[in-house]
Amino acid sequence: MILENKVVVVTGGAGLLGKAFIKEILISGGVAILTDIKISSIKGFINKMNRDYPNHFYATKMDITKKLSINSVIKIIFKKFGGIDCLVNNAYPKNKNFGKQVEDVSYRDFSDNLSTHVGGYFLTSQQFGIFFKKHKGGNIINMGSVYGTLPPRFQIYKNTAMTLPVEYSSIKASIIQMTKYFAQYFKKDKIRVNCLSPGGIKDNQPKAFVSAYNSFCSKKGMLDPNDVANTLIFLISDSSKFITGQNFIIDDGFSL
Numbered sequence: 001m002i003l004e005n006k007v008v009v010v011t012g013g014a015g016l017l018g019k020a021f022i023k024e025i026l027i028s029g030g031v032a033i034l035t036d037i038k039i040s041s042i043k044g045f046i047n048k049m050n051r052d053y054p055n056h057f058y059a060t061k062m063d064i065t066k067k068l069s070i071n072s073v074i075k076i077i078f079k080k081f082g083g084i085d086c087l088v089n090n091a092y093p094k095n096k097n098f099g100k101q102v103e104d105v106s107y108r109d110f111s112d113n114l115s116t117h118v119g120g121y122f123l124t125s126q127q128f129g130i131f132f133k134k135h136k137g138g139n140i141i142n143m144g145s146v147y148g149t150l151p152p153r154f155q156i157y158k159n160t161a162m163t164l165p166v167e168y169s170s171i172k173a174s175i176i177q178m179t180k181y182f183a184q185y186f187k188k189d190k191i192r193v194n195c196l197s198p199g200g201i202k203d204n205q206p207k208a209f210v211s212a213y214n215s216f217c218s219k220k221g222m223l224d225p226n227d228v229a230n231t232l233i234f235l236i237s238d239s240s241k242f243i244t245g246q247n248f249i250i251d252d253g254f255s256l
């Protein structure tokens with residue numbers, strides 16, 4: 001029960017990692033607030049969490065690119081639970097053209113994807129930061145990626161339709177640096193800010209990709225969402241209370 005009664009807001013909570021984070025926060029004794037731009041597709045998950053963890057779970061729509069949406073959720077959570085301890089910036093905004101080869105990425109799409117993802121993480125950090133400052137402290141954890149620091153490994157995408165989008169590297173590098181900026185900015189306000197940078201997470205990727213990816217790893221290769229959730233719990237908990245401004249890579253050695 002390392003998170004006993006800590007109130008943790010997860011953005012992008014309806015996604016692959018988001019759902020695993022919510023579950024692990026609940027298992028660890030925390031109060032998990034699932035927020036996402038779209039929650040209608042996970043009604044079954046929401047019902048189950050409500051049933052299994054009454055009074056410890058709440059799900060609501062929240063768009064990380066809209067200040068009004070963020071502030072109305074902050075107000076609701078504060079009223080319902082009496083405080084907020086931690087924000088996990090985990091949403092993954094992307095438009096319909098995200099993920100093309102460099103030659104096919106338009107200036108408009110590049111800018112749009114950077115602005116919703118980096119801009120969204122900025123906006124939630126700013127608004128929750130203001131809240132945390134007023135309420136004497138808080139904790140922000142941003143989702144980065146190994147590709148925020150590592151040069152692209154294009155060879156692992158060979159013989160697949162996949163690629164590492166140029167927007168993604170740019171977004172994640174920016175989020176890692178923004179983590180350090182906010183950590184420094186809020187250092188005297190009892191607000192700590194860290195970044196979690198996973199390698200690839202298993203999600204039915206093509207076999208050719210998985211085996212090329214795994215050849216760079218140590219024991220496991222591509223990870224399960226839970227392999228990342230454990231480190232997230234440590235960063236939310238008081239066990240990491242003197243850690244701020246850091247980027248934690250979890251990738252079974254992929255980036256070495």
Ligand SMILES: NC(=O)c1ccc[n+]([C@@H]2O[C@H](COP(=O)([O-])OP(=O)(O)OC[C@H]3O[C@@H](n4cnc5c(N)ncnc54)[C@H](O)[C@@H]3O)[C@@H](O)[C@H]2O)c1
Nearest residue numbers: 012014015016017036037063064091092093143145200201
């Ligand atoms: N899956 C991986 O392999 C992997 C690896 C490294 C880092 N990450 C990072 O982890 C985070 C989560 O990744 P994932 O794979 O679970 O993504 P996902 O696509 O499964 O889920 C992302 C969620 O974000 C939500 N979202 C999109 N735009 C939003 C907005 N404007 N406001 C609120 N919510 C919004 C989506 O509805 C979706 O439910 C991302 O930041 C991603 O870059 C993922």
